[in-house]
Amino acid sequence: MNEPDKQPRPPREADEERAARLQAQMLDAPMISEAAFRTKSRRAFIVGGSAALAGVFGWRWIWTQRTVDNIPFLLREGHRLNEQLWRGLYDADRLAPTFAVSRSRMPRANGRLGLQSELDLNAWSLRVEGPDGALLDTLGLADIQALPPVEMTTELKCIEGWSEIVHWTGARFSDFAAKYLDRLPASLGYVGLATPDREYYVGMDMASMLHAQTLLCYAMQGAPLTMIHGAPLRLVTPLKYGVKNLKRIGVIRFSAERPADYWAERGYDWYIGH
Amino acid sequence: MHWVNFPLLTIMIWSGLMIYWANDVYRIGWGSWTLFAFFPNGFYEALDLNQHLARGMAYHYFFGWLFTINGLLYVGYTVISGEWRQLVPDRHALKDAWRVVLHDLHIRKSAPPKGRYNAAQRISYTGIVVMGAGSVLTGLAIFKPTQLAWLVTLLGGYAFARTIHFVLTLLFVAFFVVHIAQVVRAGWSNFRSMVMGYERLKPDEAAALADHEPPEAS
Numbered sequence: 001m002n003e004p005d006k007q008p009r010p011p012r013e014a015d016e017e018r019a020a021r022l023q024a025q026m027l028d029a030p031m032i033s034e035a036a037f038r039t040k041s042r043r044a045f046i047v048g049g050s051a052a053l054a055g056v057f058g059w060r061w062i063w064t065q066r067t068v069d070n071i072p073f074l075l076r077e078g079h080r081l082n083e084q085l086w087r088g089l090y091d092a093d094r095l096a097p098t099f100a101v102s103r104s105r106m107p108r109a110n111g112r113l114g115l116q117s118e119l120d121l122n123a124w125s126l127r128v129e130g131p132d133g134a135l136l137d138t139l140g141l142a143d144i145q146a147l148p149p150v151e152m153t154t155e156l157k158c159i160e161g162w163s164e165i166v167h168w169t170g171a172r173f174s175d176f177a178a179k180y181l182d183r184l185p186a187s188l189g190y191v192g193l194a195t196p197d198r199e200y201y202v203g204m205d206m207a208s209m210l211h212a213q214t215l216l217c218y219a220m221q222g223a224p225l226t227m228i229h230g231a232p233l234r235l236v237t238p239l240k241y242g243v244k245n246l247k248r249i250g251v252i253r254f255s256a257e258r259p260a261d262y263w264a265e266r267g268y269d270w271y272i273g274h
Numbered sequence: 275m276h277w278v279n280f281p282l283l284t285i286m287i288w289s290g291l292m293i294y295w296a297n298d299v300y301r302i303g304w305g306s307w308t309l310f311a312f313f314p315n316g317f318y319e320a321l322d323l324n325q326h327l328a329r330g331m332a333y334h335y336f337f338g339w340l341f342t343i344n345g346l347l348y349v350g351y352t353v354i355s356g357e358w359r360q361l362v363p364d365r366h367a368l369k370d371a372w373r374v375v376l377h378d379l380h381i382r383k384s385a386p387p388k389g390r391y392n393a394a395q396r397i398s399y400t401g402i403v404v405m406g407a408g409s410v411l412t413g414l415a416i417f418k419p420t421q422l423a424w425l426v427t428l429l430g431g432y433a434f435a436r437t438i439h440f441v442l443t444l445l446f447v448a449f450f451v452v453h454i455a456q457v458v459r460a461g462w463s464n465f466r467s468m469v470m471g472y473e474r475l476k477p478d479e480a481a482a483l484a485d486h487e488p489p490e491a492s
Contacts, residue, residue, distance in 0.1 A: 044470030267328030
């Protein structure tokens with residue numbers, strides 16, 4: 001098509017309307033005279049400067065507080081408030097995503113705490129303790145393997161920031177714990193776990209322990225656990241960072257008080273729930 | 275809220291870097307070839323960011339809430355006050371923003387029509403709020419990936435959500451650099467307006483406005 005006499009397009013009504021609307025915005029801006037501007041800006045700078053100064057002192061105040069387990073008191077309170085909030089929102093029916101086994105692989109081995117002592121796998125046994133440390137039971141690996149086996153492929157997330165998909169085999173902690181919980185007071189809210197040499201230990205809340213995806217694992221990637229990954233038995237739960245997934249379990253204690261936790265003592269959040 | 279955001283975002287980036295340090299895997303490169311790895315060791319050492327994972331998390335999870343609340347207050351304020359109309363880009367914004375860029379670079383003589391903020395400002399000031407929301411959402415996803423599993427899935431998985439979270443942080447820093455440069459360019463009285471929320475009338479404008487109602491000081 002030829003358009004020999006193409007004229008420059010006249011401005012559309014819409015464009016003019018828009019220009020007028022934008023102009024009106026300019027006029028709407030809270031404008032004041034030069035003199036008032038000066039007074040008000042001086043006042044605003046004094047207020048702003050004082051607020052900034054207060055902020056600096058507030059910041060320094062955080063740093064000068066007493067520390068609780070290696071972090072300033074206020075931040076420890078922050079962890080506690082976060083814990084309360086997320087415990088309140090916790091729903092046992094929410095499951096961590098699971099993946100196809102083909103996507104899983106052997107994760108990197110991270111953390112040798114509690115694994116450095118000699119261990120004779122044939123002589124290994126699991127101590128089950130009540131709240132006062134009283135021995136409830138001594139179990140072998142066969143006792144755990146006699147519980148209904150569960151396989152799951154979940155993402156192992158390290159507190160450092162990396163994550164890997166791993167295929168696990170084990171028994172649900174809830175299946176393991178059922179017979180002890182029947183005998184113990186119902187108010188027990190915690191479980192503590194430790195390596196046989198008690199060099200590494202973690203504390204867990206009962207709700208997370210009884211979650212369907214919290215396992216006592218004896219195999220990963222379809223093979224028995226290797227020593228570096230916590231043979232013969234380790235905890236696996238996608239409800240916590242890797243640091244809580246204690247390897248080489250030696251002791252499981254049902255507890256009324258919050259059990260000690262190796263990394264929480266060194267500044268981490270005790271709960272670190274997912 | 276704008277001014278509260280500055281220290282909060284600074285704290286979030288500072289503590290976020292302490293966390294990132296523990297697994298600093300992001301880089302620009304292809305295969306085994308790396309152009310730039312985030313970040314060189316000297317960077318962490320200069321800012322004392324290394325070996326502070328626990329401290330970083332403690333600050334991040336505490337101030338993250340303040341950052342979120344402040345962001346909600348800001349968005350709430352712009353909606354209730356109606357100021358969002360001055361901030362949200364309209365349908366001509368993209369074209370106009372390009373003209374603003376050309377004008378700022380002295381390639382184009384005339385600036386496109388603008389309201390209180392020009393089209394480029396509208397896009398970036400709205401974009402930064404969307405980015406803030408993105409940071410909060412990706413942050414929550416990697417903070418509680420099991421309880422908020424649906425969010426993680428929506429964001430393309432845990433590892434990808436972490437990547438978005440990181441890239442957004444880089445964009446915040448980029449925004450900050452340009453923002454500061456523009457404020458410096460706009461001059462001292464613009465900065466005074468930023469602080470107190472009023473604009474100054476030049477004498478001739480004052481005369482022109484005399485026909486209008488005297489503006490209320492709010």
